[in-house]
Amino acid sequence: MPERSQPIAARERRRHLGGFALAGLAGFGVDAGVLSALVALGLPAGLARVPSFVAAVLSTWAINRTLTFRTSTRATLREFLRYILAMGLGLAINYATFLLALRLSETAAAQPVLALVPATAAGMVVNFLSSRHILHR
Helix, strand or coil: CCHHHCCHHHHHHHHHHHHHHHHHHHHHHHHHHHHHHHHHCCCCHHHHHHHHHHHHHHHHHHHHHHHHCCCCCCCCHHHHHHHHHHHHHHHHHHHHHHHHHHHHCHHHHHCCHHHHHHHHHHHHHHHHHHHHHHHCC
16 A cells, blocks of 8 residues: 555554654663663662663653654753653663563673663553653644
């Protein structure tokens, strides 16, 4: 079926999902980079994950608002705080999965970046639904 004949809503959903996935990939890179740097400096992985996640959230917020959902209004602190609040459940799932992976896997404990993979996957669906249905309607 040609792209033009598909309903606009379906195309928009695919664009949102693709953009959200790309933003997530960029956020994963930021998260992994900051986590690795802080662990290399001697911070325990569980503690290093807090600033690495904050850096990832900042990057994904910026990418999602401008590219994925094409929000045209000016960014505000209130909007960012709503984003953090909406991502709260995803954050909790992500962080709990990260800590669980560190605890259950000697490999992940030795290389904490590996624990980011299941953690990111666990929080991604919740965060997408929150972004799409709460923040960027």
